[in-house]
Amino acid sequence: MCGIVVTVPHFAHEADGNQAVKDAQCFRYGFRTGDSLVYEFITQDTTTFPDRNALIRHRTDYVSVVCDYVDSTGSMYLRQTLESSTSKEWSPVDSARTRKKSDWIGRTAYIILAPNGKRILSKQLDTNNAANAPGGPYQHILLRQLYSDTLCHTNTVHKHCDYKSQDTLAENGYPYPLINRLCHSTLDKEIIDTFGLKCYRLTYSETGQGAQAVVNANLQVYSRSVVNQGGTVLFSTERMLPVSGVLGEQLELFLKFPNRPDNKGRLRGATRFKVVFPPLPGNTKTADAKKKSKKLQNTKKRI
16 A cells, blocks of 8 residues: 655656656657646536436536656556536526536546557546546546557647547546547647647547446446547647647437336537646636645545
């Protein structure tokens, strides 16, 4: 057993170790040992099923990402935690209500990420309690694969890449959602100014299928989804970390319960995200981000 302390969110300095941005020729994730960031996700989505009224939601999630270690291959050992979630929900026949509780708040995914974003390991510490992220088991992920194993996107070329990805989405639910997808990504050589930072633009689209089975003494449900997602993510040219993005998704949902008819629904959503702490140039630290910072500072987690 070893103790890991969640520290105040910050960007680690170059002197913090053997970090993964040494190779300037490759477009890759550049987390360094000691990095601790908070991202804000703002999502609007609508879920419809034939036997119920549409559910419309406007949700704000705060997610922390901590890098504990980077090994000699550049693989990053990361923790991703949902720190808080606030959702305003309504339907055509029901008045709006605000939900601030979720069984997924405080759940941590442990992810070992190769420099190109391919997952080497993805797991949850809590494997006793079934739950899903507020956006569901197939919601957008922050730490996605950037390109195939055999292609290096250089920073100076406009490149396209098609590849297949099979992932365990430990940050989205337990039991783990699994997804198989075909992805297309484009790295734009144009440098964009945002929040006072120089950024590269990665645009991607993907389609595939996901599945999750929840079977225990209290619940049996099998879900499957046809997933269509895409978006644009801006990466800091200096640190090679995602700093903001705009994402869209359309999911066909299939639910199966014992002794009940199958249920088919649809989810459509749009998401904007950005780093809120550490504060970026031109982006002030919000009150919510301050709360997340204090929470991280005073929280100790043991593995």
